[in-house]
Amino acid sequence: MSKLRFGVVGSGAIADFTCKAISRAHSACLSSVASRRFSQAKEFAHKQQIPNIYKDWESLLEAQDSDAIYVASPTTSREEICLAALANHKHLLCEKPFLNAASIDKIAARAQSEGLAFMDATHFTHHPRTAKIIQQQKQHLGPVNRIHSAFFVSMMDRNNIRFDSHKEPTGAIGDIGWYNMRAIFEYMRPTGAIKTISGAIKRDSQTGTIISGAGLIEFASGQTSTFEFGYDSGVWQMDLDILGESGLIQLDDFVLDWRDSAAFYNPEYTPEFVVRRGQASPDKFEHQQVPIEQSQAVQMIEDFCRLTSPDNQVERIQAIERARATQSLIDQYCQAVGVAV
Structure with a gap:
């Protein structure tokens, strides 16, 4: 079974920790990264052994070397990046919080219309x-x-x-x-x-x-x-x-x-x-x-990988409900x- 390839938007401390979890998961691997500054993306890619580096998140999302996107950008930019990731047919794992519950509704509606998984990155749930x-x-x-x-x-x-x-x-x-x-x-x-x-x-x-x-x-x-x-x-x-x-x-x-x-x-x-x-x-x-x-x-990453299967529609809806209830x-x-x- 092939591993789910993750593209990463962001290179801060939480992205560093989650990328380590992705590398330790049996079902996932790191494929690409983009950050606000290209120099930071290069340094991050070297540290995490990520093969592909992009000058901006738009280029990363348009590339064909990832199946899912992990968004670890600042809160004010998350909705735009999440919607663009889904438009490029990428499953979505996103840091919290969101701008508001209405923002989650927009992202969730797009994910469901595209047949893609969307989950927030709250560890203890898993x-x-x-x-x-x-x-x-x-x-x-x-x-x-x-x-x-x-x-x-x-x-x-x-x-x-x-x-x-x-x-x-x-x-x-x-x-x-x-x-x-x-x-x-x-x-x-x-x-x-x-x-x-x-x-x-x-x-x-x-x-x-x-x-x-x-x-x-x-x-x-x-x-x-x-x-x-x-x-x-x-x-x-x-x-x-x-x-x-x-x-x-x-x-x-x-x-x-x-x-x-x-x-x-x-x-x-x-x-x-x-x-x-x-x-x-x-x-x-x-x-x-x-x-x-x-x-x-790591368990969160494994659970997300299972969520990307089209057979897990109920679990996808539950993941959205968790995120929306928390943000509400x-x-x-x-x-x-x-x-x-």
């Missing part, structure tokens, strides 16, 4: 632990009534693209808060529309970039979620509490697992989650381990805190 947690929820927690998540990274480098509001207009909301919102969709699957949403954000005093925030969402079903996120922390925090009628599931690495991810590499560690019920004290907490053979990023929560939170989308 971790086998995610499926195991959902299974445990059904068996032991009962209906999930509330979720609390906290995702903070220590990153106040103002030279980073994240601090350029012209390229990343929602700052930490879209970049970091995306994972809080995705956790709501993956682990709570709220029913009904949002009843109330409130929150607060903090802007960097020098650049005006949104660097952190917090919020509360109440759904018509009575389910609630509280969340916090940001760059202005001296530590990485990735905590998630999933509370059901009969217990609690906790993770302290829900975004990037401690074992093998974009930020951490501890090969001797086995990913796990903790189940608590009733008045159990720490010695009665259930630590459920989930051994993995490949990282969640981002949009509504932005509106609640006065950020234009």
